[in-house]
Amino acid sequence: MSVAETSPVGSRVNAGAPLLEVEDLVVTYPVRRTLVAAARHVPRTSVHAVDGVSFSVKTGEMVALVGESGCGKTTTAQAVLRLVTAQSGAIRFQGQDISAMSSTDLRPLRRRMQMIYQDPYESLDPRFRVRQAVEEPLLIHDIGGSKEERHQRVMDAMRRAELNPPELFADRYPHELSGGQRQRVAIAASLVLEPNLLVADEPVSMLDVSVRAGVLTLLDGLRSRGDMGILMITHDLSTAAHFADRIIVMYLGRIVEEGPAREVVRNPQHPYTRALLSVVPRRDPREQVTPQILVGETPNPVNIPSGCRFHPRCPAAEDRCKTIDPALVDAGPDHHAACVLVGEGAAR
Amino acid sequence: MTEALLDVRDLHVWFDLPHGAELHAVQGVSFSLEPGDRLGLVGESGCGKTTTILAVMGLLPPSASVAGQVILNGQDIMLGAEQTVRPHRWKDIAMVFQGAMNALNPVKTVGSQIVEPMVLHEVAEGAAAKTRAGELLELVGIPAASAARFPHEFSGGMRQRAAIAMALACEPKLLLADEPTTALDVMVQAQILDLLIRLTDDLGLTMLLVTHDLPVVAQVCERAAVMYAGRIAETGPMDTLFHDPRHPYTRLLFAATPDLYGEGDVVSIPGSPPRLDHRIEGCAFRDRCDKAFERCVAETPALLEVAGGHRAACHLNDLNGEGAA
Numbered sequence: 001m002s003v004a005e006t007s008p009v010g011s012r013v014n015a016g017a018p019l020l021e022v023e024d025l026v027v028t029y030p031v032r033r034t035l036v037a038a039a040r041h042v043p044r045t046s047v048h049a050v051d052g053v054s055f056s057v058k059t060g061e062m063v064a065l066v067g068e069s070g071c072g073k074t075t076t077a078q079a080v081l082r083l084v085t086a087q088s089g090a091i092r093f094q095g096q097d098i099s100a101m102s103s104t105d106l107r108p109l110r111r112r113m114q115m116i117y118q119d120p121y122e123s124l125d126p127r128f129r130v131r132q133a134v135e136e137p138l139l140i141h142d143i144g145g146s147k148e149e150r151h152q153r154v155m156d157a158m159r160r161a162e163l164n165p166p167e168l169f170a171d172r173y174p175h176e177l178s179g180g181q182r183q184r185v186a187i188a189a190s191l192v193l194e195p196n197l198l199v200a201d202e203p204v205s206m207l208d209v210s211v212r213a214g215v216l217t218l219l220d221g222l223r224s225r226g227d228m229g230i231l232m233i234t235h236d237l238s239t240a241a242h243f244a245d246r247i248i249v250m251y252l253g254r255i256v257e258e259g260p261a262r263e264v265v266r267n268p269q270h271p272y273t274r275a276l277l278s279v280v281p282r283r284d285p286r287e288q289v290t291p292q293i294l295v296g297e298t299p300n301p302v303n304i305p306s307g308c309r310f311h312p313r314c315p316a317a318e319d320r321c322k323t324i325d326p327a328l329v330d331a332g333p334d335h336h337a338a339c340v341l342v343g344e345g346a347a348r
Numbered sequence: 349m350t351e352a353l354l355d356v357r358d359l360h361v362w363f364d365l366p367h368g369a370e371l372h373a374v375q376g377v378s379f380s381l382e383p384g385d386r387l388g389l390v391g392e393s394g395c396g397k398t399t400t401i402l403a404v405m406g407l408l409p410p411s412a413s414v415a416g417q418v419i420l421n422g423q424d425i426m427l428g429a430e431q432t433v434r435p436h437r438w439k440d441i442a443m444v445f446q447g448a449m450n451a452l453n454p455v456k457t458v459g460s461q462i463v464e465p466m467v468l469h470e471v472a473e474g475a476a477a478k479t480r481a482g483e484l485l486e487l488v489g490i491p492a493a494s495a496a497r498f499p500h501e502f503s504g505g506m507r508q509r510a511a512i513a514m515a516l517a518c519e520p521k522l523l524l525a526d527e528p529t530t531a532l533d534v535m536v537q538a539q540i541l542d543l544l545i546r547l548t549d550d551l552g553l554t555m556l557l558v559t560h561d562l563p564v565v566a567q568v569c570e571r572a573a574v575m576y577a578g579r580i581a582e583t584g585p586m587d588t589l590f591h592d593p594r595h596p597y598t599r600l601l602f603a604a605t606p607d608l609y610g611e612g613d614v615v616s617i618p619g620s621p622p623r624l625d626h627r628i629e630g631c632a633f634r635d636r637c638d639k640a641f642e643r644c645v646a647e648t649p650a651l652l653e654v655a656g657g658h659r660a661a662c663h664l665n666d667l668n669g670e671g672a673a
Contacts (some may be wrong), residue, residue: 068533084476178620209560213604235534238563238606242614265608279538281563283607285586288567291538297503298533306603 001157018056018092019229020080025053025089027072027079031302047301048073051253057197057229062220064244064261065233066169066276070298071250073233075271077199081113082106094196111141114190118202120182124174131170134158134188141193153192161188162218164191180211187218198222200232203238216243237280241265249273252309253301258333269337271316308340316341350423352380354404354441354522355555359398361408371625373399374666375578376416378651381522381554386545388565388586389558390601391575393543394621397558401524404556405443420522436508439469442515443507448525450498458485458510459495465517484513484548488543490523505536512543516553523547527556540570562605566590571657574598577621577632580651594660597635631663641663 027050033042050072057063062110065073078084080091082098091099093113098106109289117123124133134154138144158166161184174182183203190198200219204212223230236241240247241261248258249270257270268274278292294313299305305312311321320340329334329343374396381387389397402408404418406426411606418426419592424433426584443493445451453461462481466472472480482492488509499507508528525544529537548555557569565572566586573583574597582595593599599616606614619636622628631637634644643663650663 068535105648146650180616180620209562209602210392210601210617211620212616213606213614214613216617217616236606237534238608238610241608242606276534276609279540280608281561281567283563283566283602283605283610284564284590286591287609291542293538293542295533297505297536 002031007312019059019061019094020057020090020231021090022056022076022080022146023054023090023092025050025091026087027075027084030332038237041182043260045302046329048253048304050079050086050303051304053250053253053255054089054176055248055255055258057231059196059227059229061246062230062232063246063248064240065231065248065250066235066240067250068276068298069237070301072253072254072301074201076215076250077115077201077231077233080333083198089317091126093246096141111137111143111193111197112195114193114195114196116183116186116190116198116200116203119206119337120179120186121174121206123186124182126174129170129187130163130177133174133185134192137189137193143193143271154188157192160184160191160222161185171265178211179207179246180215183207183215184218187215191222194225198230200230203232204235205234205236213261221244231245237265237277249276252298252304254338255336256339257337258328258332259333259337263332264336267332267335269331269335269342270310270339271314271341272310273337275315289292308338316340336340350363350504351382352381353385353421354556355380355417355419357417357419359400359403359418360414361403362395362413364411364413365408365625369625370514372627373412373578373624374403375624377575377578377580379573379580379583381556383521383554384548384552385571386555386557388569388572389556389575390560390562390565390572392560392621393625394625395575396578398526399576401526401556402442402448405437405441405524406430407437407443416579425499425620431505438465438515439471439518439522440520441516441522441524442520443524443526444511444528447529451514454499457498458502462495462510462514465514469518471557472516481513481517484516485510486672487516487547488513489539496668503536504532505539508532508536508540509543512540512547516547520553523553523555524558525555527560528557529564530559530561537564544568557586562602563607576651577628578624579632579661580632580659581662582660583651584655584660588658590656592658594658594665595633595655595662596639596664599635600636600638600661631661 012052028048031045031047041080053076067073079086086099090097131154134157135150138150144150155166163184164171204215207318219230222228243263247261247264249256250274268277271274275292275294278289282288307322307324311317324340326338326340328338331337357378359374359377363371363373377400389609391397393400403414417424425436459481462484463477466477483516486492490509529540547553569586571579572589576597582598589598600617603615604617604667617636622632630646631644631649634640649661651659653659655664
């Protein structure tokens with residue numbers, strides 16, 4: 001099977017239709033029982049790392065999944081790529097539900113969904129030259145044709161990752177590259193498979209500030225030019241605000257707010273989103289706002305609070321929040337938030 | 349003018365490399381802190397910011413050699429190397445590190461680790477030291493009873509608080525904070541920054557905050573020094589650095605930093621910093637600079653005053669003065 005035969009015809013046919021659709025995704029992890037508990041047949045418990053999450057990514061779109069550690073954003077991304085198994089829910093990639101697909105059936109789809117990791121210092125094999133690192137995925141998936149054809153694909157992928165001219169970088173080793181260049185090599189190694197979906201997990205957090213923008217602009221260009229959608233996991237709201245089309249804010253395994261990036265940042269509806277935005281340090285010393293600092297840290301998902309899971313830390317919590325577990329409701333055009341106060345005009 | 353608490357003058361640090369080579373990590377850095385100041389030392393990895401504060405603390409590895417002066421309260425504490433620094437380390441100058449887990453001993457209770465420097469510097473001992481450890485924990489927002497717990501029982505934010513309590517054990521005058529919030533979530537970062545601001549405001553503590561994160565400095569510090577390739581490129585009030593930068597690196601670094609409500613493009617700086625194991629002729633930033641000219645190749649710009657308390661190391665300031673960067 002050559003790449004040409006399987007190139008992303010599907011996404012062109014489904015133009016506008018979601019590339020990725022996640023519906024009511026639940027991912028649980030078992031909690032280890034102590035030996036004594038096991039001997040006493042204490043029932044096994046599990047942690048709901050992701051607890052009923054639905055969203056979609058369209059071709060040409062960059063969606064940012066934001067939240068603090070433990071909110072379930074990385075687990076969500078891993079479940080999308082079937083790196084962890086979902087307890088329930090549907091994951092439709094180009095219309096096909098992959099959540100229960102066998103690994104044999106999944107294999108041809110894998111190359112269309114690629115992951116970019118946080119640390120380009122660890123994701124590249126130090127013994128591989130750049131061209132070998134970029135070629136490796138072709139060999140693993142047994143595609144790319146003859147040696148010459150593969151070489152051509154490798155050079156093309158490097159060009160698309162803006163490692164220009166590719167000849168200059170092809171024979172280098174990772175240690176001869178800067179952090180930004182390494183991340184571009186990792187991106188080239190994904191692009192060589194001509195994926196339709198890129199999942200980027202904190203793609204620039206290990207890089208120096210001066211080169212971050214370059215890598216993000218590269219991703220931005222890839223999705224707007226090619227047949228590609230990007231799901232970016234980040235803790236950095238400023239980055240999400242700048243580069244993403246949509247922002248999904250997660251808290252304790254749930255989506256608390258989602259909508260167009262501009263709307264979520266400028267007109268946040270959920271008290272958690274508002275608090276989170278208020279503590280993001282601003283570049284301009286004159287524009288610092290009084291941070292709305294929440295006490296404590298994200299609770300352990302083993303003990304999820306009753307009602308709204310944010311209520312113990314919520315500055316706007318009312319009595320009813322202890323019992324009502326709010327669903328996502330309309331909070332504006334294409335904008336949703338999960339708070340009982342949304343729409344009551346009292347959320348502010 | 350108030351007497352400077354810390355005055356670093358023409359600090360140089362070299363690291364020995366294999367095969368007789370040398371890395372000139374810090375190339376003549378000078379800055380001073382008055383009591384109660386919060387100064388940010390900003391720059392990217394390898395710019396020499398951490399090396400600078402390790403030199404102030406006298407914590408550089410044996411492969412490093414230093415030159416210059418580190419004057420604390422009028423006394424050069426670098427003069428006699430370890431002998432002259434040791435009495436001040438943790439007592440007058442304390443440090444908070446980036447990875448709080450690495451700063452804490454995993455097999456000792458948090459309380460005993462706070463007591464340790466007090467005993468060492470004969471600040472307090474026995475029951476008095478224990479009581480004080482509890483008070484310090486309360487001060488940083490941890491219940492005093494947690495003194496009996498071990499670091500692994502703490503969350504990341506709690507550990508960083510404990511590390512701050514430990515640094516405050518001997519009532520230092522100067523706190524050096526090296527990327528104190530880098531590994532933390534944004535809400536926990538806000539809590540720690542708020543704590544650091546409170547400590548400096550309430551206790552009159554002086555702080556040198558080392559970070560790569562310009563917005564964090566913008567929020568916490570009145571003044572900053574931007575470092576590049578072992579030198580200070582520009583220093584002045586944070587507000588001036590943002591609104592009237594006089595070094596292209598400062599301007600470009602701000603332009604590369606995304607802002608929550610920013611409208612303009614975020615643009616990266618092409619290229620990468622020069623290697624510091626070779627002598628750099630001319631301006632170290634010229635290859636990445638969008639305003640470089642002939643003089644930048646030949647002559648290393650000195651850090652010169654462009655306005656009161658605002659200094660920049662850029663030849664453009666000689667050309668036209670106004671808005672050079």
